[in-house]
Amino acid sequence: MHTHTSVQPHSPQSQCSGLECTSSGLLVGSSSLPNPLSAERSQGALAPAATCMQDGRVSARRLLALLACSLLAWRVGETGPDPLEKLSPLALGHRALSTKETFLVLSLHNKLRSKVQPPAANMQRLDWSEELAQLARARAASCLAGPAPSQAPHVGWSEALLPVGTGGFDEVLQRWFAEGQHYDYQAGRCAGNATCSHYTQLVWATSGQLGCGRHTCAGHRGHSEAFACAYSPGGNWEMNGKTIVPYKKGAWCSLCTAGLSGCFKSWDHSGGLCEVPRNPCRMTCRNSGHLNMSSCQCTCPPGYTGRYCQVKCSVQCLHGKFRKEECSCLCDIGYSGAECGTKIQFPFHACDVRIDGNCFMVSPEADTYYGAKIKCQEKGAMLAQIRNQKVQDILAFYLSRLETSNRVTDTDFETRNFWIGLTYKTSKASFRWDTGEPSSFTSFAFGQPDNQGFGNCVEMQASAAFNWNDQRCKTRNRYICQFAQEHISLWQQDP
Numbered sequence: 001m002h003t004h005t006s007v008q009p010h011s012p013q014s015q016c017s018g019l020e021c022t023s024s025g026l027l028v029g030s031s032s033l034p035n036p037l038s039a040e041r042s043q044g045a046l047a048p049a050a051t052c053m054q055d056g057r058v059s060a061r062r063l064l065a066l067l068a069c070s071l072l073a074w075r076v077g078e079t080g081p082d083p084l085e086k087l088s089p090l091a092l093g094h095r096a097l098s099t100k101e102t103f104l105v106l107s108l109h110n111k112l113r114s115k116v117q118p119p120a121a122n123m124q125r126l127d128w129s130e131e132l133a134q135l136a137r138a139r140a141a142s143c144l145a146g147p148a149p150s151q152a153p154h155v156g157w158s159e160a161l162l163p164v165g166t167g168g169f170d171e172v173l174q175r176w177f178a179e180g181q182h183y184d185y186q187a188g189r190c191a192g193n194a195t196c197s198h199y200t201q202l203v204w205a206t207s208g209q210l211g212c213g214r215h216t217c218a219g220h221r222g223h224s225e226a227f228a229c230a231y232s233p234g235g236n237w238e239m240n241g242k243t244i245v246p247y248k249k250g251a252w253c254s255l256c257t258a259g260l261s262g263c264f265k266s267w268d269h270s271g272g273l274c275e276v277p278r279n280p281c282r283m284t285c286r287n288s289g290h291l292n293m294s295s296c297q298c299t300c301p302p303g304y305t306g307r308y309c310q311v312k313c314s315v316q317c318l319h320g321k322f323r324k325e326e327c328s329c330l331c332d333i334g335y336s337g338a339e340c341g342t343k344i345q346f347p348f349h350a351c352d353v354r355i356d357g358n359c360f361m362v363s364p365e366a367d368t369y370y371g372a373k374i375k376c377q378e379k380g381a382m383l384a385q386i387r388n389q390k391v392q393d394i395l396a397f398y399l400s401r402l403e404t405s406n407r408v409t410d411t412d413f414e415t416r417n418f419w420i421g422l423t424y425k426t427s428k429a430s431f432r433w434d435t436g437e438p439s440s441f442t443s444f445a446f447g448q449p450d451n452q453g454f455g456n457c458v459e460m461q462a463s464a465a466f467n468w469n470d471q472r473c474k475t476r477n478r479y480i481c482q483f484a485q486e487h488i489s490l491w492q493q494d495p
Contacts, residue, residue, distance in 0.1 A: 096137060097212065102128060105169045105212050105229075107266075112177045113203055114252075114269035118185060121250030122205045122257075122465055125264045125273035132211025132230040139228040140215035148228075154388055156207065156234025158198045164216065164223040172227045176202050188245045197236055204235025205247035206389050208260075233389035239353065244397040248465040255465045258444030286310045297430070306456040307424040307449065307470065323436060330434055336377035351483070353398050355391050359483040360384055362402065362418070369457040369471075372419045372479035373434065383421030384480035385433045392443045395480065396466035416462035417469070419479035424449070424456035424470065431458065444468045 097105065106128050113123050135155065139148060148157040160172045179199035182191045190196035201207070212229040236243055248255050253263035256274035263272040285291045285298035289309030292299065300309035316322075317329035320340035331340035351359040367375060376383050386392050399418060421434040431439045431449075445464035457473040460466040460480075471477070 096133065097214070101169070102133075105173070106210060108170060108173050109202065109210055110264075110273060111266070111268055112173060114265070114271045114273055115177075116180070116203050116247065116271075118249040119252055119271050120203070120205055120247040121252065121255035122248045122467075123203070123252075123271070123273050124205060124208045124256075124260055125275040126210045126231075127208060129209040129211045129230075129232065132209055132232055133213060134211070135213075136211045136228045136230045137213030137215070139230070140213040140226040142226075143215065143217040143224075144226050144228065152230075152232070154233045154390060156201045156204065156231040156236060158201050158229045158231075160198075160227045161217075162225050162227070164225050166225070169212065169214070169227060173202070185245060185249065188242070200243065200246045201231055201235045203246050204231065206393060207231040207233060207235055235393075237390050237393050239394050239397060244393060250465075255467065256446045257442075257467050258446060258448045259442065261446045284308070305425065308456075311456060311473075321436075323434065330382075330436070331377050333380065336374060336380075340377075342378070353394065355394055360395065361481045361483070362399070363479045363481070366476040366478050368476060369419050369423075369473040372477070373421070376479065376481035379481060379483075381481035381483045382434055383419055384482040385421050385435070386441070386443070387439075388441050389443075392441075396460070399460065399462070399466050417459040417471070417475075417477045418466075419457065419459055419477045420468070421482070422458040422468075423473075442468065444470075 106126060109126050113120070113126070116123065132155070135149065135152065139157070139159070144159050144161055148159070158176060160175070162172070176198035179190075179194070179196045180203070182194035183189075183196040183199055184191060209232045210229065212227070214228070215226045217224045217226050235246060238244070252265075252271035253274055256263065260274040260276060262275040264275040265272040285300070285308055287301060287304045287309045289298040289300045289304065291297075298307060298309050300306070303313060305311045305313050316339055317331075318339050318341040319335040320329040320331035323330055329340045336342045352362050353360045361379070361381065363372070363375070373383050384395070386395065422431050422439055423434070424430075425432045431442065433439060445461055445467035448464075448468060449458075449470035457471055457475075458468050459471045459475075459477050461469040
């Protein structure tokens, strides 16, 4: 904040007579005066007046003028900043939200998420994340300059810059939610030139964690309040240039995942939100397998695998690695078949959806899990590996659109579901991808996995909004093949 200073001889008399008010309420004279909005603003703004009174050379008229300047300083920031004005952070504005503010921000988020129309079948309850709150505080402290930080690739952001005194987070969140008036859920788009991105992120069903921050920013014409909220996993994903819908419509909590099978509803909520359940495991292990009651997982004896130790294993691999946990082969690039004995021909160009450099192809026909795995390998691919919420959301959206298409060569009811490359590995007591890597991300439907008592293979289930279900491996489903970068590079090398 700049002030005009009149140079006067340095004396008590000149210090009193040279004082004047600026438009921001600063007292300007021969002395350099402190910013009236600093932590010591009241003491600094009145210091010259005190000096003058001690000297006894100030009239009642001048004293009233000095007091008026001081009062004016306290009103700085009540008007909005110029939108083209460059803002800078104030030291006094950098602080974490209080416990009460945190509770109110989180509660209002969940309340608004429970009010969406049409109702959401898979809307998750948000929990507070201090890690996200730190990111949000840092973002607000930058006065929202430049793009949001990209060090967390799957974090979504909503931001606002309001004049000081306009309102707090309650006003900001209500403004974001009001954008929903312009959002057409059926068409999946925002009307006209309106903005809906704050609304769609606020009600993004699969976002489960939240952190927010605020900061006061200084400008030449006043002060502004920067608000920032970070969501994880983020939302507003796009497929082929179009943002997918933020949630699945249906009865509240009817499409919750297995990990969030509880239904939370506060007294002021319109609908329920999916949350972590409190149900104990109900299962038994076969073939002398041991059940771990704390993890609800079986430890199988040698020669058996599967969630319930029900699968007997024996396979030989010629050009690939044997995966004992799933009783199958992981073929080297360029080979296919159950035993990786067939050399395949490149290139094979088929890509329905591209996500972060990976290519996904959806089959028009149905097969068993291992039949589907072989057919993907014959194309130089593997069954799809869904490693984060972004890939899950985009594939689920794409498959939901296929339900109304005619691109199916097998009319069995089971073709509405799709195999992915995930099976239960008993020796590891966990679900793992066909590459042998653990599945740190899951999207099982409510009540799953229950394994049907027979198999240990995972499908994307149409009746559960394409959340996952463990199914008998001999079931005939359509499937999703994934071409990774090393596969795609072979296409480019082929003449």
